[in-house]
Amino acid sequence: MSAQQHAAPDPTRLHIVTGKGGTGKTTVAAALALALAAEGRRTLLVEVEGRGGIAQLFETAPLPYEERRIAVVPGGGEVHALAIDPELALLDYLEMFYKLGRAGRALKKLGAVDFATTIAPGLRDVLLTGKACEAVRRKDKAGWRVYDAVVMDAPPTGRITRFLNVNDEVAGLARFGPIYNQAQAVMRVLKSAETAVHLVTLLEEMPVQETVDGVAELRAAGLPVGAVVVNMLRPVVLDDEAVRAVAEDRRADVAKALSQAGLGGARRGGHAERLVDPLLEQAREHAERVALERRGRAEIAALGLPVHELGLLGDGVDLGGLYRLAESLRTQGVRG
């Protein structure tokens, strides 16, 4: 199976998923890789921060620095995963472009690789993004693309523009020569229509603010912004009007209803009556959150980007939940 066999309306092949810490960007990246792998496609899910989150999500042993199949999708699709280790990526890169076998190992022994990946700014990031871009463009012997799409679990929103733009920075450092050329090539992919940077957010103040700021930064840097994914949405059970009604003139009715449901006597001071206040307090917090969410949603809508919404998985994300999130993305029009 390969990309050429599908008429893909969406040209995006490199999906970069960012988001504020705690918004679930790794989960969304994994769900996206699953969603895009439907209908017999093959996707690569790339981890760049060495947290091992992908392996945990898919309930497998920690990923080595090696592309391996991590999930299959009904209909023959496959998700492969890769945890990029910057040092190994550098050696990989040296080997690929320069056939530096022995010299490459000597470099490592001398601490040059260490130097390059931890001290030399940008080089580390150019290797990480470069590896993802390489996977996007890789073809097999027959000339088919190896992956229909590559999904990157990228650094958080606060660092994403710098992370992606680092190729520009390296290009500024290395004004010519092979690193310059490599950085330029990577940057061309990142700024093309083949790439989309998606932002994961919650409908809470700080994540929404960071998302708005992040979109502005990405746009200013000329990087293509994809969609906003609103994650962990909880259903609206009661809005502020309903809560106020209970607090005010419906109080006794509600106590009576609670009593009918077998939760104690409705008489003032009775069990059901005493339940109203603590329940009401919880409902107030809920209504307050609903109001905050409403404002957050308006701010997100004002960005003029496609928005996908994913519900909260009550008991945390397990493998089944991940597939449900992928399904939800697909019903919202996410297609490879």
Next chain:
Amino acid sequence: MSWQPPALDVDALLDDPDTRIVVCCGSGGVGKTTTAAALGLRAAERGRAAVVLTIDPARRLAQSMGLTELDNTPRRVPGIDESAGGRLDAMMLDMKRTFDDVVLANADPARARAILENPFYQSLSAGFAGTQEYMAMEKLGQLRARDEWDLIIVDTPPSRSALDFLDAPKRLGSFLDGRFIKLLMAPAKAGGRAGMMFLNAGMSMMTGALNKVVGAHLLKDVQTFVAAMDTMFGGFRKRADATYRLLQAPGTAFLVVAAPERDALREASYFVERLAAERMPLAGLVLNRVHGSEAARLTAERALAAAEALEESAEELSDATGDVADGDTDDAVDDATTDAATDAMDDAVDHVTVVGAEENGADGTDTPDSSDVPDTEDVTVPQQPSADVESASAYDPEPGADLPAELLAAGLLRLHAERMQVVARERRTRERFASVHPDVAVAEVAALPGDVHDLEGLREVGERLADGQPTAA
């Protein structure tokens, strides 16, 4: 089986004059910066001369402390109650500026200029992962040396590598002692290419390979940079070592900040273990956003069953009568008023007030209690008399008021069930953490519905921190 971790006494920690540095660490998105700010505020109002060093605070949080610009200098926070003799300063870390200052303070002017203008330095100082951690520690060392405050509270960068500052001295050491640096330095020291002559064959193959990969001019920039930094490295290392020892000293307390969620607590575990391995003094765990319930005796299962029963009976009623609203059928929904009420609600959210009470007070529509329960029994209602006394049937109708009481009650019960499930899940994650780290003292901070962005909110968080007896699970 009940589990009770030792309680973290935040006030005792803040009041102890021997506590000179508090470091807040933890993964991103757990409220670390807010915790640092709230601790600073509380310490100041309890009489300490405190300074909070924040890294990249959310804009509104920064504004709440009067931080409008990133100027790398501690500024007095206005609006603090200084009656106990304390004060609060706050600053945001400017990573590049801190780095520049270090260069300027440690190199002669000509050399400093050469470093500051080197493209390699410019990129390094602004960007590379780890610089932020290192510079935060550098700044901490500087603040401590100024001796203007008796308590310094430090926020740490929001990354997995948040403990990278612990590695900074070591990394710097291995970096300096590395053969690669010596290799880089050799030609530069010996005057450019002539120096290459002294390299053995293996080395020159190496530099050849390096030139091939990075380009000769880049290598030269690096060499110039390393040579220029050479004299400073010693100073860097000395200060990094000093800061490291400062962190291990008795006057320092580390607080690991987390939320009661699986990932955040896993990170917290990592921090706790890492701090122990480095022999850094851990004061305890701050667990933010913990949920509880005042009606905890009503289980989620029972609440859900009751909600379903009520929904069914509402449906039956609706089928039978075609109109289920009992007693409020005369209420017409007035859109304009509803919008106004919604706006008022939005405003109320900002001030975290009791909605019903304020609403009615503002409108002057206080009316006698007209519910069908005899007034004489009012005295037996234990909670929130205001909501009851001001219960306003003459007040404007709400769309919610049109819901049958059964559905309102069902909604309350469903929210309660959801809450109880959250409470149970949080308890399980906390228990897991406590079994692995039974000695770690814990302060729990009850969840607030919204974000904190004013001093009042920070004070409230401080209250909750001080009051944060961990609940038995």
